[in-house]
Amino acid sequence: MSKLDAVVVGSGPNGLAAAITLARAGLRVQVLEAHDHIGGGMTTHEMTLPGFKHDFGSAIHPLAVASPVFRQWPLHAFGLDWIDPEAPAVHTMRAGSNGSVTLERSLEATAEGLGRDGKTWKALFGPLLADWEGLLHDILRPLIRIPGSPFTLARFGIQGLPSAHAVAELLFQTPEARALWAGMAAHTTLPLTTPGTSAMTMVLILLGHAVGWPFPRGGAQAIPDAMQAYLKFLGGEVITGVRVESAAQLPEARVTLVDSSPGLLLKLLGSRAPHSYRAALERYQYGPGIQKFDYALSGPVPWSDPRVRRAATVHIGGTFEEVTRSEAANTKFASPSPYVLAAQHTLFDASRAPAGQHTFWAYSHLPNGSNQDIRPQVEAQIERFAPGFSRLIMQRTVTTAAQIQAFSPVMMGGDVNGGAGTLWQLLKRPNLALTPYRTPVRGMYLCSSSTPPGGGIHGMCGYNAALTALKDEFGIKEIP
Ligand SMILES: Cc1cc2nc3c(=O)[nH]c(=O)nc-3n(C[C@H](O)[C@H](O)[C@H](O)COP(=O)(O)OP(=O)(O)OC[C@H]3O[C@@H](n4cnc5c(N)ncnc54)[C@H](O)[C@@H]3O)c2cc1C
Numbered sequence: 001m002s003k004l005d006a007v008v009v010g011s012g013p014n015g016l017a018a019a020i021t022l023a024r025a026g027l028r029v030q031v032l033e034a035h036d037h038i039g040g041g042m043t044t045h046e047m048t049l050p051g052f053k054h055d056f057g058s059a060i061h062p063l064a065v066a067s068p069v070f071r072q073w074p075l076h077a078f079g080l081d082w083i084d085p086e087a088p089a090v091h092t093m094r095a096g097s098n099g100s101v102t103l104e105r106s107l108e109a110t111a112e113g114l115g116r117d118g119k120t121w122k123a124l125f126g127p128l129l130a131d132w133e134g135l136l137h138d139i140l141r142p143l144i145r146i147p148g149s150p151f152t153l154a155r156f157g158i159q160g161l162p163s164a165h166a167v168a169e170l171l172f173q174t175p176e177a178r179a180l181w182a183g184m185a186a187h188t189t190l191p192l193t194t195p196g197t198s199a200m201t202m203v204l205i206l207l208g209h210a211v212g213w214p215f216p217r218g219g220a221q222a223i224p225d226a227m228q229a230y231l232k233f234l235g236g237e238v239i240t241g242v243r244v245e246s247a248a249q250l251p252e253a254r255v256t257l258v259d260s261s262p263g264l265l266l267k268l269l270g271s272r273a274p275h276s277y278r279a280a281l282e283r284y285q286y287g288p289g290i291q292k293f294d295y296a297l298s299g300p301v302p303w304s305d306p307r308v309r310r311a312a313t314v315h316i317g318g319t320f321e322e323v324t325r326s327e328a329a330n331t332k333f334a335s336p337s338p339y340v341l342a343a344q345h346t347l348f349d350a351s352r353a354p355a356g357q358h359t360f361w362a363y364s365h366l367p368n369g370s371n372q373d374i375r376p377q378v379e380a381q382i383e384r385f386a387p388g389f390s391r392l393i394m395q396r397t398v399t400t401a402a403q404i405q406a407f408s409p410v411m412m413g414g415d416v417n418g419g420a421g422t423l424w425q426l427l428k429r430p431n432l433a434l435t436p437y438r439t440p441v442r443g444m445y446l447c448s449s450s451t452p453p454g455g456g457i458h459g460m461c462g463y464n465a466a467l468t469a470l471k472d473e474f475g476i477k478e479i480p
Contacts, residue, residue: 004028006469007251008462009244009268010259010448012040012410016227016238017069017459018257018447021466023234025479030251031236034243038228040259040408041416042457044219048296048395052359053352055220056294056399056407057416058457059343059361060313062088062207064223065214066136067458073230080226081217085348088208089313091183092305092385093175099385100305101176103184103208110209117177124171125206128156132210139203140460142452143427144434160199161423165192165324167201175319181205182323183315186339188421189288189365191328196423213313215343218351223457244268255469257447259462261409261418262430265439265446272441280431284450287421288330289368289401289414293378295360296353297392301344304385312348316340316362316381327365334366334374340381357394368413369401410448417455418448429454437465438472445469 005027008019015031016038022029037043041057048054064070065082089103104110107125111118128135134149135156147153159167164185172178185192185201207213216222228238242249247268250256258265262281266273273281300309308314317323317339326335342362346353353359364378375398382389401414410418419425429436430450437445447465449455470476 004030004251004253005474006255006257007032007253008257008259008447010040011038011224011238012259012408012448013042013223013457013459014447014449014462015040015257015259016224016231017462018259018466019236020073020227020231020234021069021463021479022470023231023236025470025474025476027474029231029236030253031231031238032242032244033238033240036241038238038240039221039224040410042220042223044221047294047397051354052296052357053219054294054359054397055343055361058220059345060213060215061220061223061457062204062211062213063456063458065211066207067460068137068140069459069463075223075226075230078226078229078233080222082214083217083348084212084214085310085312087311088213089183089315090308090311091180091315091317092308093179093319095304095384097305100308101180102307102310103180103205105209105212107209114177114180115174117172117174120171121177124159125209128152128202128206129209132206135206140453140458141464142434142436156199156202160202161196162198163193163195164188164197164201167198168320178320179317179323182320183317183339186315186317186323186327186365187341189290189330189415189417190420190422191330192324193328194422196421196426199426200421213311215312215345215349217349255443255445255473257445257462257465257469259410259448261412261448262446262450263412264409265444269439269441269444274440277431277440284430285420285422285425286368286412286415287417287419288365289370290363290365290404290416291374291401291414292363292399292404293375294397294399295362295393296395297358297360298394299356299392300347300358301360301382301386302388302392304387308385309347312343312345314342314344316342316385330365331367334370334372334377336377338364338374338377338381340364340378342382366401368415369405371400371402373398410450418450419454421454426454435468437468443473
């Protein structure tokens with residue numbers, strides 16, 4: 001490639017989104033990726049037996065389907081095909097044939113399953129649903145901005161600022177609504193009593209009603225594959241097998257965008273980083289980690305409640321009180337009765353396993369960096385709601401928090417969100433600034449999920465960082 005305008009370190013969703021945005025503006029862009037494959041947290045491999053395709057990282061993609069940039073780009077033309085199961089998610093509440101509660105696509109149908117809390121559910125989500133695109137536009141970027149939808153954002157802010165626990169105590173009485181809400185809140189990985197956890201809970205539910213919780217046919221890898229193909233079409237390139245560890249390794253270019261940890265950014269900035277900036281980034285906090293389990297099964301999971309088969313995503317957690325206890329433990333020790341987040345893609349996508357056999361994807365939370373093995377507790381929890389599950393296991397692969405971190409430094413200590421989603425770190429990500437993608441060193445930007453809006457597959461950290469670089473260094477304010 002002739003002289004570069006921009007280098008992007010890392011090919012996660014944010015690195016690729018940054019590269020595409022820069023290339024769409026006509027810049028010559030190169031992406032450098034440490035692994036011999038692209039995609040960061042969106043990666044699919046045969047992790048157990050031949051023919052079983054497992055998502056190493058992300059499995060379910062409401063944020064990707066709703067992402068303003070993914071919606072705008074022609075990723076479908078480059079091979080990305082979404083599968084949208086009948087229901088976004090099911091929560092297993094108690095053992096037995098009638099023990100689950102479902103987040104349905106429709107607000108009405110969900111409300112029907114929540115008894116007397118159905119009315120509250122509709123009152124909480126109806127107005128937000130009416131302007132969900134406006135709301136997403138305002139929250140998938142740094143929060144200190146003039147909002148495009150001030151009334152919707154104000155409503156969301158009032159309901160999202162408290163802890164998920166407080167909102168449930170205030171609004172919901174039925175075990176169904178409380179359990180469903182708790183299972184959504186547990187995606188934050190933080191104790192449910194943490195202020196601000198209600199915000200992420202509401203976003204996930206809202207997306208379930210607005211766009212569903214789909215996943216790519218064939219595996220999460222289809223997302224970066226389509227993004228790379230689009231980037232190539234725009235003239236950009238990705239080079240794999242290059243781990244950037246010092247600024248001296250970077251090719252000459254006007255801007256560098258780093259889809260990695262604040263720690264790597266500081267390494268690349270070296271003595272050029274002022275003390276105050278270095279100190280702020282060194283204080284950046286990570287949330288709990290995860291231990292991950294991938295199974296090759298000889299048959300579908302034998303849920304005692306057959307309704308659990310209607311969704312690809314299953315929250316295995318029991319009652320509101322049980323999930324609260326399990327998630328409260330995350331910062332100190334692994335819960336003896338853990339909340340397990342699971343995905344059963346092959347019920348809807350036969351291309352991922354040999355005929356009649358299935359993959360099963362699951363993880364559970366534990367303290368950041370913990371090497372405790374919680375497999376027995378996790379499998380006992382699955383068995384509680386699906387008796388006979390263990391007998392179907394043909395092979396399993398366990399991935400520890402340390403292995404997650406070794407895979408991507410963005411997910412320090414196994415924190416899949418790239419930094420704790422506390423109220424404070426919604427503003428200070430990774431430092432308190434109006435435009436936190438910009439660093440004190442001209443031409444250097446951070447674009448990973450350790451910037452706003454944080455974790456998940458949506459590409460918005462990369463997109464926002466690229467817009468900042470385009471404006472700062474190239475005077476480009478709008479991309480055609
Ligand atoms: C087990 C698991 C399950 C998840 N489930 C979901 C889910 O279902 N839905 C969802 O939306 N999100 C999910 N996530 C979260 C999601 O994967 C992350 O939030 C997202 O991938 C973060 O994107 P990123 O671009 O910031 O970083 P990453 O995806 O981590 O990408 C960073 C990339 O940069 C590369 N890199 C870093 N440093 C260097 C360097 N020095 N030199 C060269 N290359 C470098 C890394 O190798 C990596 O490829 C999950 C994550 C995990 C691990």
